[in-house]
Every structure is written in structure tokens, then in C-alpha cells.
Amino acid sequence: MTPLATVSLVDVASYLPENRVPTSYFTQYAKTDRMAKNIMFRAPTWRHHVAADETAVDMAERAMAPLIERRGAAEVLGVDILLTHTQLPDLPVLGCGSELAKRMGMKPEWILDVHNGGCASFPYMIQLAQMIMSTTTAKSALIVAVQNAAGQGMTQTEVRKLAQATIPGDGCGVGLLLKSDEAPVLGVLARNYPEFAGDMTGEVEPARKYWEPGEGQWRIAFTEAKIMKVFARGNRLVPEVATALCDELGIKPSTVDTFVTNQPNRLFLRNWGDALELPAERHPDTFDECGNLFGAGIPITLDVENQAGRIKNGSFVLMSAFAHAGDFAAAAAVQWGAEPTL
CATH class of the missing domain: 3.40.47.10 (Thiolase/Chalcone synthase)
Structure with missing residues (x-):
């Protein structure tokens, strides 16, 4: 290799x-x-x-x-x-x-x-x-x-x-x-979970394929059963890949200086920080100002924190996220070097 x-x-x-x-x-x-x-x-x-x-x-x-x-x-x-x-x-x-x-x-x-x-x-x-x-x-x-x-x-x-x-x-x-x-x-870890592929679906009423003409407005389909499955997966996957990457690097997750994740909701954010035993100030987010930013959530939060002077050069920054209904998750660790110069 x-x-x-x-x-x-x-x-x-x-x-x-x-x-x-x-x-x-x-x-x-x-x-x-x-x-x-x-x-x-x-x-x-x-x-x-x-x-x-x-x-x-x-x-x-x-x-x-x-x-x-x-x-x-x-x-x-x-x-x-x-x-x-x-x-x-x-x-x-x-x-x-x-x-x-x-x-x-x-x-x-x-x-x-x-x-x-x-x-x-x-x-x-x-x-x-x-x-x-x-x-x-x-x-x-x-x-x-x-x-x-x-x-x-x-x-x-x-x-x-x-x-x-x-x-x-x-x-x-x-x-x-x-x-x-x-x-x-310092390291990146990505994991595919094909057993969960297809669990994120869309719907429109009356039913049709999203590209076909017709009445009704397309949206992501949520049911209570599906929500509970995604919630359980998300709770597990984000800390799982983050911890696995830290293990590869020989670092305790609780020593991470800044932990940035995707931000589907407040409960996920709280649970993920708790799982890594990190206080809120070391697990920043932009949820209340920006909502769920999907893939843009990590870089936007990093930029907001960095421009505010809260990420110091040389510090250990860990990113982690899961995608869709849990068919993919990834984590990355970097030694920060983008602190703004005065």
C-alpha cells in the first residue's frame, strides 16, 4: 500500500x-x-x-x-x-x-x-x-x-x-x-454500512417518482419507527467512528481540544459530547443560529469557532459525522494550523 x-x-x-x-x-x-x-x-x-x-x-x-x-x-x-x-x-x-x-x-x-x-x-x-x-x-x-x-x-x-x-x-x-x-x-476513518442503505426515502402524495410530473410536493419520508432507528444509529455511529480514530492515533477522546460534528438536533449533540466525555465548550455547534446544515455543518462551525479565536494553532481537532439514515460515517483528526493572524 x-x-x-x-x-x-x-x-x-x-x-x-x-x-x-x-x-x-x-x-x-x-x-x-x-x-x-x-x-x-x-x-x-x-x-x-x-x-x-x-x-x-x-x-x-x-x-x-x-x-x-x-x-x-x-x-x-x-x-x-x-x-x-x-x-x-x-x-x-x-x-x-x-x-x-x-x-x-x-x-x-x-x-x-x-x-x-x-x-x-x-x-x-x-x-x-x-x-x-x-x-x-x-x-x-x-x-x-x-x-x-x-x-x-x-x-x-x-x-x-x-x-x-x-x-x-x-x-x-x-x-x-x-x-x-x-x-x-493526523488520520481519517470512513465506514460504510450498506445494511442501512435505502432506509432514507422520499415521498409525495399522490405517489409518483420525484421526476415525474404531477401534483404534490416531494419530501423526505419520516415515520416514528424509522425515526427511532435513525436515532439509535446516529447515537452510536458518530462517537463510534470518532473513538475508533482516536484509538488508532493513541489518543483518549476526552483529551480532544475541539470536537465538531454534524448537527441534526440538540439531543444528538448532547449525547455525542457526553459519549466522548467532553464539556460543551469543547464540542461547539451552530445549531441555534443555523439549524441542521448537513454536510456544511462541520466546516461552517470550524470557521465560526476559528474566526472567534477559540481554536488555537497546534490544538487537536476531531470531526465526526454520520450520513443519511446511517449508511455512512466518517471522522477526521487534524492538528490545527489556521488560527487567524492579528
Whole structure:
């Protein structure tokens, strides 16, 4: 096996849409919904929604802007690898990678749209970038996680009445990786659980395939039985992959300086922090301001904490997340090196 190259996460940046939406937007439309009492659907205080004409590429460009300002256009736009994850592709068959490269004048040798990473896409893209840099001449990568399903999917006239609509928010997070040892990626662990594949489903009434014309508005299908299964899996998978990675590195999880996860709801966040025996200040999130950001949750939270000066260079940062209904999970550990300079 080819030894892995030493790769560093040297900077992160993010973007949140201007439209900051209170929970009251949804409560004015709410109907009697048994799911509203479920712990999975306790609403955040705020969430941000994409504008009607805002594309995934628009969001990625805006997230990249502070990165370009800090690092320079040549370094950011001259990367060899561009990896993107888009929660709701603007065109069903394509992610935004090639269009983003075209708009920004980029000429990366590698462009990959990573569809299956879901909420765990950021650590997964770190792993993919490291693997590519270890087996090719590539020396730099830009990873982009776009969450754009809230303002477009959850505000549909029928969907916005449901408890599940209040949870997601939109945003984009990006990371710059270099083949260097200045802020090394210490390890990445990704696990597939194909036995849970297909457990995340969509529905529309009257029934039809999502691309077929007809009445009704498509949404993710939730039942109480399915929610309990996903809850049990999520509770287990995130600390499981995080702890397994720490074991590989010979580190006790309770000594982690900053633990950043995906953020489906407050209960998951509390349980995951408890599982690693970490106080809340070492397990930050942006849930009350941003809601569930899916794959963008990790890089956006990292950027918020970093710009606030709460992640110090040299500190041990651990990321962990599970995707969909539990068919994938990933964790990544880095020695932080992106602390803002004064």
C-alpha cells in the first residue's frame, strides 16, 4: 500500500445566506403533526435560507471569497483537486464542481462531485484529497460542502407545515488542503454500512417518482419507527467512528481540544459530547443560529469557532459525522494550523 502523504488543512471559510429565518415563519403554517412532539424535530431558534435565484455555485463562490482574501487567488484557485458535495444539485445529475471551476477560472486536474458523503462529506473529502495527493503529483485541494435544501425544499407550501421543515438551514463551508506538514491531517476513518442503505426515502402524495410530473410536493419520508432507528444509529455511529480514530492515533477522546460534528438536533449533540466525555465548550455547534446544515455543518462551525479565536494553532481537532439514515460515517483528526493572524 502506498504510504499516505502528509496533508494539512491550512484554512477554512464559510458563507451563510442573508435571509435569516425565525421559527415563527413555520409556526404560522403549522398543522397538527404528531412528529412535532418528537425529540428529532425540536426547532432551532434561527436558520438561513438561500435566495430564490441563488445557486450552489453562487454559495461556493461566496464561501471562497474570504479564503481568497487571506491566502491569495493563486493558491486557492490554482489547486490541483476540486471536490464538492451539493445537498440539492441544481441539475439532478450534476454537482457544482465543473461549473464552479469555470466561473472561478480554475483548471484543476481532478474535479469530483461527491454525492454519497451526506452529512459526513467534509471528513470524507479530506480523505479523498489525501488519497489523491498520495498517489499522484497533486499538491493542493479545495473541498466544498454546499447545503441548499432548506430554502428550496422546506418552504414548499405543503412541506413547511411539517415539523421536519423547521430543522434545516442553508450554508456553505470550504477547506484548503496542501501537501505539507504545517497543520497535518493526523488520520481519517470512513465506514460504510450498506445494511442501512435505502432506509432514507422520499415521498409525495399522490405517489409518483420525484421526476415525474404531477401534483404534490416531494419530501423526505419520516415515520416514528424509522425515526427511532435513525436515532439509535446516529447515537452510536458518530462517537463510534470518532473513538475508533482516536484509538488508532493513541489518543483518549476526552483529551480532544475541539470536537465538531454534524448537527441534526440538540439531543444528538448532547449525547455525542457526553459519549466522548467532553464539556460543551469543547464540542461547539451552530445549531441555534443555523439549524441542521448537513454536510456544511462541520466546516461552517470550524470557521465560526476559528474566526472567534477559540481554536488555537497546534490544538487537536476531531470531526465526526454520520450520513443519511446511517449508511455512512466518517471522522477526521487534524492538528490545527489556521488560527487567524492579528
